Amino acid sequence: MTRDVAGALAQDWDILVIGGGITGAGILLEASRRGLRALLVEQRDFAWGTSSRSSKLVHGGLRYLKEGQFALTRESVHERESLLREAAGLVEPQSFAFGDYDGRKPGRHAFLLGLAIYDRMAGQRGRHYYDKHEFLQMAPHIRTDGLRGGICYQDAKTDDARLVMRVLQEARGHGGVALNYVAAEGLLGGSGSAGSAGRVRGARLRCGVSGAVHEVRARLTINATGAWADRLRSQAARLRPLRGSHLVLPAWRLPLAQAVSLMHPHDGRPVFAFPWEGVTVVGTTDVDHPTDLQREAAITQEETDYLMAALHDQFPALELGEDDVLASYAGVRPVIDTGKADPSKEARDHVLWLEDGMLTVTGGKLTTFRAIALDVLAKAAPLLPAWQADVAPRPIFAPSPALDYRLRLPPGQALRLQGRYGAQAAALVAAARPGELEVIPGTQTLWAQLRWAARHEAVQRLDDLLLRRSRLGIQLRQGGAAQLPRVRAICQQELGWNDERWAAEETAYLALCKAHYSLPKARA
Numbered sequence: 001m002t003r004d005v006a007g008a009l010a011q012d013w014d015i016l017v018i019g020g021g022i023t024g025a026g027i028l029l030e031a032s033r034r035g036l037r038a039l040l041v042e043q044r045d046f047a048w049g050t051s052s053r054s055s056k057l058v059h060g061g062l063r064y065l066k067e068g069q070f071a072l073t074r075e076s077v078h079e080r081e082s083l084l085r086e087a088a089g090l091v092e093p094q095s096f097a098f099g100d101y102d103g104r105k106p107g108r109h110a111f112l113l114g115l116a117i118y119d120r121m122a123g124q125r126g127r128h129y130y131d132k133h134e135f136l137q138m139a140p141h142i143r144t145d146g147l148r149g150g151i152c153y154q155d156a157k158t159d160d161a162r163l164v165m166r167v168l169q170e171a172r173g174h175g176g177v178a179l180n181y182v183a184a185e186g187l188l189g190g191s192g193s194a195g196s197a198g199r200v201r202g203a204r205l206r207c208g209v210s211g212a213v214h215e216v217r218a219r220l221t222i223n224a225t226g227a228w229a230d231r232l233r234s235q236a237a238r239l240r241p242l243r244g245s246h247l248v249l250p251a252w253r254l255p256l257a258q259a260v261s262l263m264h265p266h267d268g269r270p271v272f273a274f275p276w277e278g279v280t281v282v283g284t285t286d287v288d289h290p291t292d293l294q295r296e297a298a299i300t301q302e303e304t305d306y307l308m309a310a311l312h313d314q315f316p317a318l319e320l321g322e323d324d325v326l327a328s329y330a331g332v333r334p335v336i337d338t339g340k341a342d343p344s345k346e347a348r349d350h351v352l353w354l355e356d357g358m359l360t361v362t363g364g365k366l367t368t369f370r371a372i373a374l375d376v377l378a379k380a381a382p383l384l385p386a387w388q389a390d391v392a393p394r395p396i397f398a399p400s401p402a403l404d405y406r407l408r409l410p411p412g413q414a415l416r417l418q419g420r421y422g423a424q425a426a427a428l429v430a431a432a433r434p435g436e437l438e439v440i441p442g443t444q445t446l447w448a449q450l451r452w453a454a455r456h457e458a459v460q461r462l463d464d465l466l467l468r469r470s471r472l473g474i475q476l477r478q479g480g481a482a483q484l485p486r487v488r489a490i491c492q493q494e495l496g497w498n499d500e501r502w503a504a505e506e507t508a509y510l511a512l513c514k515a516h517y518s519l520p521k522a523r524a
């Protein structure tokens, strides 16, 4: 992928999207495929914000159902089903097991009632109640005292950062332009400015690589900066950033036949553990995040204790300890601040605000990115005269040809690569050198994916490669330090970095992993 920053920033656009998470990427795709000239800019790396730090579930959201938000649940379930069909290999089914314990809420009947509605919305029957003996086959290692049986139900999971990359790739196929390391430093026009009736007419953008500043004009500016959204708005702040942190354990230490969802023994909040890309992810917390958003979020000791307490309660026989944890990661949710004492009670749906001619979109879920994008375009239509608004949903991704079975990829990899890279999957495989179609130990990533990313996926820093194009930084101990020599052998030349640059990148990357992706005790 060529990076013609100066060329892109020298033009005028129909739409300027600020923010390169899933929301911005979704808008770029849906706008570009409808003939709008659209530019997206991201201050750091694509998916650097919340969209690489979510719980990675593509789900209807049983909790919305509990709160009576049927329309939201129906929309999420519908989007989940579309993603399972149209992004197979990137979005995969995941079955969940929920133990029915004496006194645990919700009880068997309430849970099954919720799941019946959930299933009906999806037009399937994915739920089943098992007696204790059967359930222990489905969810081994769980606490047995007080266990009466358990419920299994269906949802889905993904690789969130790769989902963003796939959406951006599709958008580029329709002429959309996406630039990472380009920050919006301020708006052109807007409140207090002379002319254009105070309407926002674009933004002042700074390229983080060259340092150059450009004034880029657009007929419509969209603020899709998630938890950062208040910073670009001229009105009073409305967001309450909430942090959610996760632990990552080796699959052999917390082996799961399927995802296990549970109610935390301290406060009854839902917590889950699920198998993901060769490791087990445990999450999440939900606490206020008053820290500077420009610094990466990180798990605290209190949150670590909270998640470990959930594991000890649900999997006592495994005697899990902090030493078992490979990595941690934390993301920040933008929720609308209504001043509730319990952060978990704040609503999570997306909101749209039109202020000074700028559209701000924030909140929502990874799962519903297409629905959010279409909602944004419907609101944008009156602001773009002469554009024929057609906001009916279209297939999420263009169908891509299946990879040739004679490639002899490791099991499951053909579909996995196709889901992640679409029409480019065959070229990725063709670009692999001997031995690079093998899986990196402890993960499901192929070495060839690193070469491809270094060559084609706008990698500017080592953490782009290891935390978002691949996820080695959260799947391997110490950010995958032990694998760095081979990563270097494959990627240094592709990236065009000399030895000095590589050494500096490695030092910065390892320090980042220690400070933000490890456990607090390892940071001392």
Ligand SMILES: Cc1cc2nc3c(=O)[nH]c(=O)nc-3n(C[C@H](O)[C@H](O)[C@H](O)COP(=O)(O)OP(=O)(O)OC[C@H]3O[C@@H](n4cnc5c(N)ncnc54)[C@H](O)[C@@H]3O)c2cc1C
Residues within 6 Å of the ligand: 018, 019, 020, 021, 022, 023, 024, 041, 042, 043, 044, 045, 046, 047, 048, 049, 050, 051, 052, 053, 054, 055, 056, 057, 058, 059, 182, 183, 184, 185, 224, 225, 226, 227, 228, 242, 243, 244, 245, 284, 330, 331, 332, 333, 362, 363, 364, 365, 366, 367, 368
């Ligand atoms: C802990 C946690 C767990 C979650 N789990 C799930 C889940 O399992 N399933 C699900 O569907 N949803 C989940 N979500 C919600 C989902 O992750 C978010 O809704 C989604 O990622 C938000 O995407 P976004 O693009 O709006 O924001 P972000 O991904 O945060 O993107 C905003 C981007 O804007 C950039 N930016 C900010 N300021 C500027 C600027 N001035 N110029 C240029 N760029 C700028 C930031 O760097 C950032 O990358 C979870 C959220 C959290 C926090």
